[in-house]
Amino acid sequence: LLPFTIIQFFYAPWVAAQTEARTPRKLPEGTSGHVILTAHNPVSEALIRKLEQFEYDYVLLQPDFDEASRLHDMGLQVMFGPLDALETYEYARADAAALVAATADDVLNTNAAFLTRQFAPDVPVIATATTSTAVTILEKAGATQGFRFGEMMGRALARCMVGGDAVTHEVGRLDELRVAEANAYRTPLVGKSLRENRLRELGVNVIGLWERGEFRDATPDTVVGEHTILLLAGSTEQLAAYDEAFVIYNVSVKPVVIVGGGRVGSATAEALGARGVDWRLVALRPDVVTDAERPVTGDARDPEVLKRAGIEDAPAVIITTHDDSLNTYLTIYCRSIRPDIEIISRATLERNIETMHRAGADFVHSYASMAATTIFNQLKGDRIVTIAEGLDIFRVRVPKALDGKTVMSCGVRESTECTIVALRDSSGSLIINPAPDTPLSRNHEMVLAGSQAAETKFLDQYGE
Numbered sequence: 001l002l003p004f005t006i007i008q009f010f011y012a013p014w015v016a017a018q019t020e021a022r023t024p025r026k027l028p029e030g031t032s033g034h035v036i037l038t039a040h041n042p043v044s045e046a047l048i049r050k051l052e053q054f055e056y057d058y059v060l061l062q063p064d065f066d067e068a069s070r071l072h073d074m075g076l077q078v079m080f081g082p083l084d085a086l087e088t089y090e091y092a093r094a095d096a097a098a099l100v101a102a103t104a105d106d107v108l109n110t111n112a113a114f115l116t117r118q119f120a121p122d123v124p125v126i127a128t129a130t131t132s133t134a135v136t137i138l139e140k141a142g143a144t145q146g147f148r149f150g151e152m153m154g155r156a157l158a159r160c161m162v163g164g165d166a167v168t169h170e171v172g173r174l175d176e177l178r179v180a181e182a183n184a185y186r187t188p189l190v191g192k193s194l195r196e197n198r199l200r201e202l203g204v205n206v207i208g209l210w211e212r213g214e215f216r217d218a219t220p221d222t223v224v225g226e227h228t229i230l231l232l233a234g235s236t237e238q239l240a241a242y243d244e245a246f247v248i249y250n251v252s253v254k255p256v257v258i259v260g261g262g263r264v265g266s267a268t269a270e271a272l273g274a275r276g277v278d279w280r281l282v283a284l285r286p287d288v289v290t291d292a293e294r295p296v297t298g299d300a301r302d303p304e305v306l307k308r309a310g311i312e313d314a315p316a317v318i319i320t321t322h323d324d325s326l327n328t329y330l331t332i333y334c335r336s337i338r339p340d341i342e343i344i345s346r347a348t349l350e351r352n353i354e355t356m357h358r359a360g361a362d363f364v365h366s367y368a369s370m371a372a373t374t375i376f377n378q379l380k381g382d383r384i385v386t387i388a389e390g391l392d393i394f395r396v397r398v399p400k401a402l403d404g405k406t407v408m409s410c411g412v413r414e415s416t417e418c419t420i421v422a423l424r425d426s427s428g429s430l431i432i433n434p435a436p437d438t439p440l441s442r443n444h445e446m447v448l449a450g451s452q453a454a455e456t457k458f459l460d461q462y463g464e
Contacts, residue, residue, distance in 0.1 A: 023078060025079065031096060034096075035057070035059075036059055036061065037060045042350070043128065043371040046369050048076065056098070089115050099124050099379050102125065103127075126147070128149055129146040130150065135148065147371070147375075150264050151264075152267075154265065160363040168232060184224050184230055190228070193224075194206055197224065199232075202241045207232070207419045209222060209224070209228050217413075257282065285297070318344045319331060330345075334360070343362050343363075347366045353366055373392075392452060400442065406436065415461060416450065418450035421433060423438065
């Protein structure tokens, strides 16, 4: 009996006490400035990585004790508590939080927003929503803002579609700065270096190049290939000058193929239509699109279905399903039958972005990454704009180490791989694509473009 007695009355209670101690039910007194997350999913995982990158404290609320213990053992900052109890938000110090992010379904998000607002009337509450009705209900429940990320993802995928012409297509903006992509296919740019192409004379700055889904930094000696897509930064007038020079090249009127008839696919079709781009949508149900000529009913894995949609002569295919494995499969198939087509794909999970690029996708947008960046922007005051997966535009004050140096002599690009695309002076004026001899001052704010790795490198080297 002795072993059983020891296990039941001593060892088991000790293990239970240790487990409970590892998973707190209440944040310490004085906790403030943290972010409260109400769900553990791909969006919150991506958001946690951004919070850790910028050194923000957070807490993930988890109503299941065993799951809370598991997540705690994985290194996440977890607090156990039921999401439908007002005490949970009190114990999470919601009144002193910087932000509450509700990223579950519409019903749970509404409940979280309502309870948070009972205890913390002034804290921003950002919630995800699937419909316009859900947004309205969330706002009535107390949410500061509700985001329909399905529609946002569709518009983002549509913006990446540059096949069919050689003019610029805006993919992001920060105040007066515009970032756009332009296809180099069948233009005089192909086969020449950036120095030889002298695009700076048009006022635009080439901040990077996409080559079959792989992003490359732009240097004067970088050669533009046949399938290169230029990433340009400039003002509206500067991009218009570029368009005037290249509008005559590579015009196509064939419809774009959209695969997937869900919210993202429908939003993609709507965004393309607003741009005047014709499209065909492959969906399992015929009632997804009301236009009788545009939907193609059938399984996209069937070659005949894609053929009926016009895959053989389409300038681009946009894959929007929520199944990453299916998207990878379709990417490989489309690349095998059309080596020259532009392939844009959605990824639900960040970890599948690189896989889809290797499969042949030119552009991949992660739903989780886009949602996390949008929520994080509410915390940072819209200081980060994601242009494409792994490429951000962000603003920082000129570090003390760069005070008095010029754009050319500061060495930011060489040491961090970030590109200075604009400067905001003390008067508030934005200098887009500043000249190499422009001096930097502590009173200036720099607008930088770079990958997430480059952004981290800059913050590590110059962060204050």
